[in-house]
Amino acid sequence: MGTCSYSTVLIGNGNVASHLGLALEQADHRVVRLGGRNRTVPIPRDADLYVIAVTDSAIASVAAEIGDVPGLVVHTAGSVPMSVLPQRRKGVLYPLQTFTKGRPVDMRSVPLFVESEGGEELLLHVASQLSDIVIPMDSERRRYLHLAAVFCNNFTNHMYRITEELLSQHDIPFEVMLPIIDETARKVHSLTPAQAQTGPAVRWNQSVMEAQQNLLEREDLRQLYQIISKSIHHDKLQSQQD
């Protein structure tokens, strides 16, 4: 299959669709891009591959619309099981990355998690055209992967958001935090997160923790501070017992 050029239908107009579309074209796929909704052209029947990159709740209806085709039909969602696809040849191609409009992403370094029924060989080949990191994973485990990604991407980004709010209330520019944000991310390349942890909670420095909670005006942030601090300390005690 090394030299063949696939015809691929890509459905969706969000960030995942636009980044995947670019990578597929760079891998010499002949890509027909169709918007997620209000399509005026019919979906071609004879493509080798159909990639459904729409919002989670719309995947099943797009798949139903594609219907019974000879090609392989895959979706790209972390939390949606492969079984929502009614096709005989189906699969999942889940790229583990946060995609942003206008920010180029090096797809070759994005881990692609794949699963298929009736199209394993094709999907593995396409995935390896796009990325150096291709990992088979079934729907059950992929749910945990997506959950873990929510913690280390969305929830981490929210910690940055809270940081920015606290700083802006005291006229301190967010940029002063970029070196520590970068180093915090770099550290877990060579240390486990448990080894990398520092700060008042891991030392259980109660006077600092109490003073810091009192600085927080929002009740939900005080609660967050408390729960995360306890969780950090809980892990510390656990690791000492191990």
Added chain:
Amino acid sequence: MGTCSYSTVLIGNGNVASHLGLALEQADHRVVRLGGRNRTVPIPRDADLYVIAVTDSAIASVAAEIGDVPGLVVHTAGSVPMSVLPQRRKGVLYPLQTFTKGRPVDMRSVPLFVESEGGEELLLHVASQLSDIVIPMDSERRRYLHLAAVFCNNFTNHMYRITEELLSQHDIPFEVMLPIIDETARKVHSLTPAQAQTGPAVRWNQSVMEAQQNLLEREDLRQLYQIISKSIHHDKLQSQQD
């Protein structure tokens, strides 16, 4: 003062002390290093600068031990006010970075927050010897700075820790998350955290959020998931009103 070589006493044997000690030596200070506790040699009386880099609760007693000296006495803590130092010439030199034993840090790119009474000129000069980013900040605002750093460093690292726990429970190596961790940190160099946010909470995708909470076995993690998701959505609504 450009060519003079300062004599500096550095007290402490933690990560901040060892990284600052190295940077001071590279800036040609004659550094006398003294451990935080159980010192067998007396503290010299004639140094230009005394840097107290010990744990927060020990700063006051070390400062009392130094006593009345002609040199400038500073501590390095984010949450401790300058006023704990009884000296006439005193100050704070707070490096905003996470220091780890054995990990070299480029001190020139570490923001140094400085405050002084009776030693402004000397402290600004020493800080500029060490770093390109020197920012005057009083004790009151520095408390918020330190609180913000707890969110974007300690709490972010705990998100990584939870990520690792979820993955290891399903035999998925933590390394697959490094590309998304790095990109999440990189994004806030050019987007605000609010602009950078993605995921189920910002879209308020209730079916995914409920399913994900049910995957979490630990009650504290379910609670954390809920509070952070609500907070993400709250910020989203706020930003739409602005």
